[in-house]
Amino acid sequence: MKITKKIITKIEGEATLKIHKNNNIIEFAEIEFWQYRGMEEFLKKRPYMDACVINPRVCGICGHSHLIATSKAIENALDIKITNKAKMLREITLGLEIIQNHIKWFYLTLYPSVKSKDYFNALNFSKEVSKVIAMIAGQFPHNSYAIPGGVTCDLTNLEIIKVKNYLLQLFERYQKIMDIEGNSSDLDELFENIPKNVGKSLNRFLVLGSDLYFKSNGSADLVKEEKSTSLNKNALYEDAFIEVGPLARNLNNIYVKKIYEKYQDSVFTRIFARLYEINLIFEYLIKNIENIDINEKNYIKPSKNSGKGIGVVEAPRGSLIHEVEIQNGLIENYNIIVPTQFNLSNGTKNSPSPAQSALMNENEKLSDFIFKCFDICAVCVSH
Amino acid sequence: MRSKPEIIWIDAVTCYGCSHSFYNYPQIKELLSKINLSYHPLLPSNGFEIKKCDLLIIEGALKNNFTRLDFNLNELVAKLIKLAKRVLLIGTCAVYGGIFGEGILFDKDKKGKFYRCHEKIISIPGCPPHPEWIAYAIEMIIKDKKILLDQENRPKEIFAYTSHMGCTRNEYFEWKIDAEDFGTKEGCLFYYQGCQGPFTHSSCNRILWNEVNSKPRAGTPCFGCTEKTFPKKALFETETFMGIPANIPLGVSKRAYLTLSGVAKSLKNERLSKRLIDEDN
Numbered sequence: 001m002k003i004t005k006k007i008i009t010k011i012e013g014e015a016t017l018k019i020h021k022n023n024n025i026i027e028f029a030e031i032e033f034w035q036y037r038g039m040e041e042f043l044k045k046r047p048y049m050d051a052c053v054i055n056p057r058v059c060g061i062c063g064h065s066h067l068i069a070t071s072k073a074i075e076n077a078l079d080i081k082i083t084n085k086a087k088m089l090r091e092i093t094l095g096l097e098i099i100q101n102h103i104k105w106f107y108l109t110l111y112p113s114v115k116s117k118d119y120f121n122a123l124n125f126s127k128e129v130s131k132v133i134a135m136i137a138g139q140f141p142h143n144s145y146a147i148p149g150g151v152t153c154d155l156t157n158l159e160i161i162k163v164k165n166y167l168l169q170l171f172e173r174y175q176k177i178m179d180i181e182g183n184s185s186d187l188d189e190l191f192e193n194i195p196k197n198v199g200k201s202l203n204r205f206l207v208l209g210s211d212l213y214f215k216s217n218g219s220a221d222l223v224k225e226e227k228s229t230s231l232n233k234n235a236l237y238e239d240a241f242i243e244v245g246p247l248a249r250n251l252n253n254i255y256v257k258k259i260y261e262k263y264q265d266s267v268f269t270r271i272f273a274r275l276y277e278i279n280l281i282f283e284y285l286i287k288n289i290e291n292i293d294i295n296e297k298n299y300i301k302p303s304k305n306s307g308k309g310i311g312v313v314e315a316p317r318g319s320l321i322h323e324v325e326i327q328n329g330l331i332e333n334y335n336i337i338v339p340t341q342f343n344l345s346n347g348t349k350n351s352p353s354p355a356q357s358a359l360m361n362e363n364e365k366l367s368d369f370i371f372k373c374f375d376i377c378a379v380c381v382s383h
Numbered sequence: 384m385r386s387k388p389e390i391i392w393i394d395a396v397t398c399y400g401c402s403h404s405f406y407n408y409p410q411i412k413e414l415l416s417k418i419n420l421s422y423h424p425l426l427p428s429n430g431f432e433i434k435k436c437d438l439l440i441i442e443g444a445l446k447n448n449f450t451r452l453d454f455n456l457n458e459l460v461a462k463l464i465k466l467a468k469r470v471l472l473i474g475t476c477a478v479y480g481g482i483f484g485e486g487i488l489f490d491k492d493k494k495g496k497f498y499r500c501h502e503k504i505i506s507i508p509g510c511p512p513h514p515e516w517i518a519y520a521i522e523m524i525i526k527d528k529k530i531l532l533d534q535e536n537r538p539k540e541i542f543a544y545t546s547h548m549g550c551t552r553n554e555y556f557e558w559k560i561d562a563e564d565f566g567t568k569e570g571c572l573f574y575y576q577g578c579q580g581p582f583t584h585s586s587c588n589r590i591l592w593n594e595v596n597s598k599p600r601a602g603t604p605c606f607g608c609t610e611k612t613f614p615k616k617a618l619f620e621t622e623t624f625m626g627i628p629a630n631i632p633l634g635v636s637k638r639a640y641l642t643l644s645g646v647a648k649s650l651k652n653e654r655l656s657k658r659l660i661d662e663d664n
Contacts, residue, residue, distance in 0.1 A: 007453055010425055012399050014452065034450045037396060037483055049619040053606055057482050057510065060400030104406070112427040119427065120412040127407045131593040138601030139592030140407070141400045142511055145603050147565060147619075152602030154568040156660070298566030298602075379399055 001027060004364075008371060010109055012061055013378025015344070016230070017371065021364050028349045029359045029367070032230035035382035043334045048074050048326050051334065052144045055322070058336065058383045060141050061104065064097040064133070065315035066336070067146050068211075069322040074148040077309025077326050078302045085296035086150035088288060092163065093133045093146070094313065095212050095281040099170075100126040100133075100140075101316035102246075102274050103177075105375045106186075110271070113368045114190055125173065132166045135159055150299035157294055164289050171282035178275045180283075182255040187275060191268060199267035199358040199370040205248035206237050206342070208321065209314035213284045214249045220312050220321050225337060232381045234345035234353070235337050243354040244318025244342045245375070247273040253280065267358070267373045274375065305329040315339055317375050338380040387419040388437040388525045393463060394424040395456055396483040397443030401474040402426075404511035407593060408518050418525060433459070438524055439467035444476035444484035445496060457496070460487065464497055469524050470504045473517055478508040478535070479611040488536060491611050506536040510608035515590055516541050535611075537584065545633060546605045547580035549588035550597070556581070558652040559644050565602060568659050572604040573628060577619045579607035581632035 006017045018030040039058055043051055055070045056063035068090055075082065107122035130140040136153060137143035145152045178184035208223075210216045218237060225233040236242070247265060250256045250273045259272045306329075311322040318339030325333040345353035352360060355374050362370060394402075402425050408414065422431045424442075431452050441460065449456040464470055464487075472488060475481040479489045488504055489495045497504070505524065507516050520538065523530050531539040547553070555562070555571035562570025572578035580588070583605055588597045599605055606618050622629040631640045 009431075009452070010427075012425065013394075035396075037446075039482070042482060047617045047620065050614070050616065053614055053618045054482060057398045057400065060398045060403040060511070063398065063400065104403075108425060108427065116427065123406050123411055124409075127409065127593075130407050131595055134593035134596045134601075136601070138596050138598040138603050139587075141403050142608075143598060143601070143603065144606070145598075145601050150566055152565045154566055154602055156568075299564060301564060379397070 006367070008368065008376075010112065011372065011376040011378050012059065012380070013382060015376060015378050017367065019359075019364060019367060024364045026359050026362055026364055026367060028352070029356050030229070031344050031346045031353070031355060033232040033378055033381045034230055035378070036231045037382055039383045040334045040336060043331045046331050047329055048324070048331050049147065051324070051331060052147050056142050056144065059377060059380045061101055062097060062316045062377060062380065063141055064093060064137070064143070065313050065320055066322070067144060068094050069311040069313040069315075069320050071146045071148050072311030072313065073309045073322040073324040074311070074326065075309070076311055077307035077324055078148065078304040079307070080149050080300065080302050082150045082300065083296040083298070085292055085294070086298055088292050089136055089151050089153070089155075090146050091212055092285055092289065093137050095285050096129050096133045097140075098316045099278050099281055100129040101375075102278055103129070106271075106275060109375070110369070110372050111190060113372050114194065117186075125170070128166070128170060132163055132170070135163055135166075147299070149302050150297065152299070154298050155294070160289065160292060160294065164286070167282060167286050167289065171279075171286060174278055174282065178279065180279050182259070182272065182276055184275060187271065190271075194267075194366070194369070196268035197263045197266045198362050198366060199270070199373060201243055201265050201354045201358040202241060203265050204240070204242045205251060206242045206244050206319060207249045207314065208244075208312045208319035211314045212281060214314045215252070220310055223321060223337060225341070228346045230346065232346075233341060234347065235341035236345070237342070241345055241347055241351065241353045242342060244339045245274075246270075246277045246318075248318065249314060250277050250280065267370055270373050317377055318342060336383050338377065338383065340374075340377045340381045343374045344376055344381070387417065389419045389421050390438045390440060390521070391421055391434075391436045391463065391467070392423040392440040392442065393460070394451065395441055395443030395460060395477065396446045396449055397474065397476060399425065399442070400511040401442040401517070405514050405517050408514035409594070410518070414518050414521065418521070433462050433466070435466045436468070438469050438471060438521070439463050440471045440473060440521075441477045441487060442473050444480050445487060446484035461497075464500055468503065470500065471507065471520050471524060472504060473507045473512050473520075475508040475510045475608055475610075475613050478506040479613070481510060482614060489611060501536060504536055505530060505532070505538065507541070508537065508609045509585065510613060513587065513590065513592065533584075541586050542584040542609070544584070544586040544589055545581060546583045546585040546587045546597075546599075546609075547632070548586070550580055550599045552599055555655060557647065558655055559647045560652065560655050567602065569655070572599060572602075573621065575621050576604045577606075577617065577621050578604035579610075579630070580605040582630050583607040583610055585609045
């Protein structure tokens, strides 16, 4: 047996992969993250509202999910209810963040690990998606418009109509990438020389958030973090590794289910679910934007200033958890558990994490591709 | 034919928000076609190599004992800066340290580890910096055009402005009408909500974000993210001194500001004191 060390880049940071192999077949892979930024420490003793500015900076591609998780955690700690209007606006910006993420991941991260492909159309698409987020939130990346109690913006119907028409336009444009029946020539091209059934994993799925159309199948109380061999922490559910993300939250969809029945939780199914999710988010947002009542309040001022709370969000890569403890308006403790901690925990050969399990028994030349199909966010891990 | 300028874009301690902001530059394809991007942490590029380049772009802060591409980060940055003809620091982390560590040109308000190289360094702070600012700096540098810089190596064509310039809440600022709370169209966020627009160098409200909006326009205060003080404590609160904001607009004396405020308040603007859109009016 031989062990080779690889540094995987282009994953919003970097990870170290130590591959144990036998004749190019992967027997086991260790996953390590060697960066640490200390964001939770940085928050301590600051007024809780500061977390709405600091936390989006956990990540440049999914920072908005961190903002929403922050506000939810604080709202939970201080018993704040927000209006339907504020909730719906947050769903639009959250959903759009997922979409821009998936587009960039597919064309900038995944494709280059197999073959070169023009990515400017993808960047242009994600730029337009980001623009719609900015119409509501002020800018993207790094806005702070979702605050405990609601949102800071006060839109008129002018902006709502503009957002709605942009959604319709982008949804139609997306049909060229993957249509609502799941046909995608770019996905077919990616798999020209790769078998569709490689990279099967644990077949255990977790969805903690109930944002958009997602249905939760678990409780954040059963999530546990444990020390890993590098600077990240493993995340477990009921003491076992589990997969989070688009495949987990879209298994009930008929098109995803059809692919899943054929290829199980393989690389192909995982990628398909991710691309198909974009269609489902567009459909959900286009339907539900109609329910916004412009006359509802945007913001309700919190009345408490101490408490403990938890905020759960379905982020682009899966379930994201923020936990906060506030005393007299100041942050006493803060803890963040990110989706990549679940999918890329560093387990053992007998008890591997989802990504480790997907790599085992596959050919080493596919390691980069299989690894990246989980859409790794190394920078989130190194918060 | 002259070969294209070679650019290395390296990631120090960052969230990659600078890169993702840059992706939103509408003419990114045209811009990238003018250069040879030999390394970028996310965009498809060649493998990383420590070598000479025409322009080194650094995103992120310095930090001791931080590993990047199997190198010690601070040592890696030192080697790359030495070999580069020009250096472009993008983002508040790279310029001043920001949230994550120590800046390259400055460490908050002190001179930074690489201040001695300041003659070849251009600073584009911002968390994140606006895509147009990054594109501007790249274009100016590769064409070897003269860039007028301020004391902190920031291009004046961007940072001579304040983020207050062009804010849609300016009328409320003129008449000293504060926003009652978050989530309203009406009122200026400078008095209670912590807005740093009048003393933050940036052109956010002049050129807008994502071509359509800005934080203050969306009811969020300016957090002064282009400055060395970012992120100050209590970002959603205005620090006051004897009832007036402790930090006043750039270029005005406290006394002048107080006088002006008193006059503006006493000559109450009736129209702006009401809701903008109301069923009864």
